[in-house]
Amino acid sequence: MYLTKEEERMLNGEFGEGMRMAMELLVAIGDAYDAERMVPISRAHAASSGQEGDMYFVELLANGGASCRVPTSTNPVYDIEFFERVFEIPKEEAEVARRVKVGYKRIGAILSWCCIPYIAENIPNYGETVAFSESSATPYVNSVIGARTNREAAQSALAAGVIGKTPEYGLHFKENRRGTFLVKVEATLEDEFDYTLLGYYVGKQIGYGIPVFTGISKRPITEELINLCAMLNTSGAISMFHIHGFTVEAPTVKEAFQGDIPKDKITVTDHELKRVQEELQTTSGKIDLVMLGCPHYTLKQVGEVARLLEGKKIHRDVSFWVCTSATTKLLAERMGYVSVIERAGGHVVADTCIDEPCWHAYRDKVGITDSPKCAYYRRFKEATVARLQDCVEAAIKGERR
Amino acid sequence: MKHIILKGRTIVEGRRKAQALVSSKPISFLGGVDPANGKIIEKNHDLYGECIKDKILCFPHGHGSTVGSYVLYSLARKNLAPKAIVNQMADPVVVVGAIIADIPMVDQVDIKRIKTGDMVEVDAYKGVVKILKRRMS
Numbered sequence: 001m002y003l004t005k006e007e008e009r010m011l012n013g014e015f016g017e018g019m020r021m022a023m024e025l026l027v028a029i030g031d032a033y034d035a036e037r038m039v040p041i042s043r044a045h046a047a048s049s050g051q052e053g054d055m056y057f058v059e060l061l062a063n064g065g066a067s068c069r070v071p072t073s074t075n076p077v078y079d080i081e082f083f084e085r086v087f088e089i090p091k092e093e094a095e096v097a098r099r100v101k102v103g104y105k106r107i108g109a110i111l112s113w114c115c116i117p118y119i120a121e122n123i124p125n126y127g128e129t130v131a132f133s134e135s136s137a138t139p140y141v142n143s144v145i146g147a148r149t150n151r152e153a154a155q156s157a158l159a160a161g162v163i164g165k166t167p168e169y170g171l172h173f174k175e176n177r178r179g180t181f182l183v184k185v186e187a188t189l190e191d192e193f194d195y196t197l198l199g200y201y202v203g204k205q206i207g208y209g210i211p212v213f214t215g216i217s218k219r220p221i222t223e224e225l226i227n228l229c230a231m232l233n234t235s236g237a238i239s240m241f242h243i244h245g246f247t248v249e250a251p252t253v254k255e256a257f258q259g260d261i262p263k264d265k266i267t268v269t270d271h272e273l274k275r276v277q278e279e280l281q282t283t284s285g286k287i288d289l290v291m292l293g294c295p296h297y298t299l300k301q302v303g304e305v306a307r308l309l310e311g312k313k314i315h316r317d318v319s320f321w322v323c324t325s326a327t328t329k330l331l332a333e334r335m336g337y338v339s340v341i342e343r344a345g346g347h348v349v350a351d352t353c354i355d356e357p358c359w360h361a362y363r364d365k366v367g368i369t370d371s372p373k374c375a376y377y378r379r380f381k382e383a384t385v386a387r388l389q390d391c392v393e394a395a396i397k398g399e400r401r
Numbered sequence: 402m403k404h405i406i407l408k409g410r411t412i413v414e415g416r417r418k419a420q421a422l423v424s425s426k427p428i429s430f431l432g433g434v435d436p437a438n439g440k441i442i443e444k445n446h447d448l449y450g451e452c453i454k455d456k457i458l459c460f461p462h463g464h465g466s467t468v469g470s471y472v473l474y475s476l477a478r479k480n481l482a483p484k485a486i487v488n489q490m491a492d493p494v495v496v497v498g499a500i501i502a503d504i505p506m507v508d509q510v511d512i513k514r515i516k517t518g519d520m521v522e523v524d525a526y527k528g529v530v531k532i533l534k535r536r537m538s
Contacts, residue, residue, distance in 0.1 A: 049468045155497050156497045207461070
């Protein structure tokens, strides 16, 4: 890979050990993908998590004097002080999370602790070159916004934020953004849960590639797109898709494919979505907890939970959690949503992901969630998936029928 | 037996010899692999319950969480990582994990020709996989 004089000097350690290591990782990735050069990025999102590997890498860079050259937001860890009051958190684990948080602060990242920063804390514009990790974030910025990012790992995104550049390959090039697979949607898509099912099904069917959805007649709303992105990239490794007529690079089917429509195609009807839903409904009967907000709930979704819980009481044996960003929580408090949810016996918690060790207390419990991504992480003994309304109903009754 | 040589592309350099563990399904290291013991825990996965430690792990590509790279690194620190990774198509999340954990890796290999239990040498300097001995069946 060609490196400029400045990049060579970074790689030789003239800008400190932290930048040297970040550069070394980016050059190794560039070599693996036959990149010819590095390109500047305008922003990055690092899929931080409160885990050991995360702590190692951010401390390595921060101790080496590195700091972010472009705005670099962070994924959820968890609200350590809050959870230490609620659950017993092993000391070593809280220490890891604390060090992760300090590490990202020292490196000058945006302490968003949020997995959907692209709607509030760190928003790319059309055509920007960026490095966004996190399963829903990568496809969202590529497909919905039309910024350009590869499927970044947490560390490669952080390294790119520190250097302000990323190796140029893959989805940075227009020709690699063309659709590879036609998905004819004949299913009825009425709410964000239908998009969840669609994403989960299509990700599993295709695995890797760029699906082009046709047949969607109503403009999908932000929450529907967030869910589609998250689930496509959970069951599959899908960094980009097109929706004919709605996403920026797909005004026509021909433009989405940049030419001929390939032979590979699938048709999704109500039948397939129903089957996926049944497959995800792993249990019925008594439930111990409800987990919402994977990906983080938007203000609209927190408001919807409040509307469903208004004047109701959550069953006393059920814990009820809504995960969101600090930004959204602040607004939800201002709007009165948080107090409605708390009066019903639920919690709205910021900065926290379902895949964090703070939930250890639920290891042997049965949970219900509206997110197959949340269920996939298997933080509970059993996690069944249902529509939000059914999750709330189960919370009130204490059981899932 | 004459060694079968499968050509691929170098991702992370190194040379390792071990038994192959082959999957026809993609792997997500976060959620799909138990970081405490290196076992595959994704439900309905064809390697469910298998341990990836010290194996030549062959699978089509990665999927799921972009935090998977950290899990590979943690597995390596606990000596639970595979000896080498062979993919059909390199997913950046697996690539980054292999780089920071220093696990030799090649991609663009026709993994269907490798069977679980085969003794395999990955020469990731040259980007090739040699099947040294077929599993006794």
